[in-house]
Amino acid sequence: MSDTTVGTGRPFADAHVLTDLGDGRFRVALDDRWAIGSKAFGGLLMVLMAKAGLARLTADGAPALDPLAVSADFLRAPDLAPVELEAVPLKVGRTISSVAVRLLQDDRLMLHATVTAGVLPEGEPVWETDAGLGPEPDPDAADPSAQPGVSGLPTVCDLRYPATALPFLRGETGPPRMSGWVRPRGEEPDVLFALLSGDILPPTVFNLDGRVGWAPTVQLTALLRGRPAPGWLRVDSRSRTVSGTQFDEDVTVVDSRGRTVCQARQLALAPLQR
Template sequence: MDLNKASEVRAEAEGLFSADLSAEWSVGDKPHGGYLMAVLTRAALAAAGGDRDPLAVSCEFLRPPEAGPAELRTEVRKQGSTVSSIGVALEQHDAVRVTGTVTAGRLPDEEPAWAELPEFPVEPGPDALEFNTEFEGPSKIGWYMDTRFARHNASLFTDRKPGDPLEYRAWFRSPDDHPDIFFALVAGDMLPPLPFNLGHIGWSPTVQLTALLRAEPAPGWLRVQGNCRTVAGNWFDADATVIDSRGRLVCQARQLALLARKR
């Protein structure tokens, strides 16, 4: 199912929206975190008037939701000429599952005055790993976008042996080749958990995820580099840098997640 269709929300009352969480945008039987952020963001923008862009989205994942009907309760905390702030909570079965804050305004049109970004090819090369043929896992999302992984640090996927440094590179392309800001938001959470390369392979639930949206993406591939700074105790962090085909930063995402048991 198309991301825009899967993440749409419906106004039910002032500050209240409904959504049907898609089973297709899931990891295992749980809706994907980046996809849930897109749903919350759509509700927040609609509550603020629908004429703003998302600039920052911060979510706490309290309990895993499930595919099916959900309610989203919003609170416009500030409605400014430059910046608005909207709180939003996703509820299912009378329990809050995800809470978030969306900072809304206008994405810049001009080229950046300064940028320091990782350098790697704009498009995947012929040796890139295709999600649908090379990567077997519980995620279903790769079937709804063109997904390629660099062989760089990907021996886990090629010979099923962990041990590479905790860095992944990947490319994602929307079905119509015209990614929007919501596609960029989801791309910031699309990489496999980085501690897979240490042998911690399994469900690694996100606890907190913050994404900064920096520009409307240009047509073509989005390239993403993911890095981990520290794995300690039951926790790890993950940073994702999302760059569009023009070489502009379109999304920065950072999350704190629980470590899967080591196999």
């Protein structure tokens, strides 16, 4: 556990404090709590790249900016150790700006992202699709932090799963769909936490035949669509096609008012035992 995260009670805010090295370069240590096993959690890496990109755009004189899209290639999986981020603007515009971000560990390129920035819409949407889950966890929802010896994400986020959402945990199979509720511990969700939530659920393919293992993300693009209201975020994840070793995950994150705040889709590889 890194020094910066002790005692504030806001483990998400602490996890994305970047050290500015100047000239669009930043450093941060990856924490064993925001982790999947021995590797950094992809959702947090998305947040770090967004934050570095936005900081660089702001330094270049772009107006106050929200992330509108973050698109990343996961080239290699970072270890739980320091990483550096390098942000290079592609366009600073009046409405939309864009910046490329490289994430390196030991001078190796691990991820490459493009962050698209602008101003998130406020007010009532003209059109909004119904959310699936209700705004609060069901009374019988499962809490993964209640497991003995739990570590990682359930210790830093509040997570709840509908009683029937994870058949693989009961040794059963089902369609490649999952859902749940999530919020950061000690603070209300913001747009960066909405981004992280686009990768928070276990891989949908775990349900298909119960194979559980490393399911690396290849490409993940998240659109941010609004600033989340206080309260739980509801997350729905489903695969359209699982073919050979390749599967998609299409994740929708809806806030407590019923508004879509993140749409994330990833191409990933079905579990290989490591």
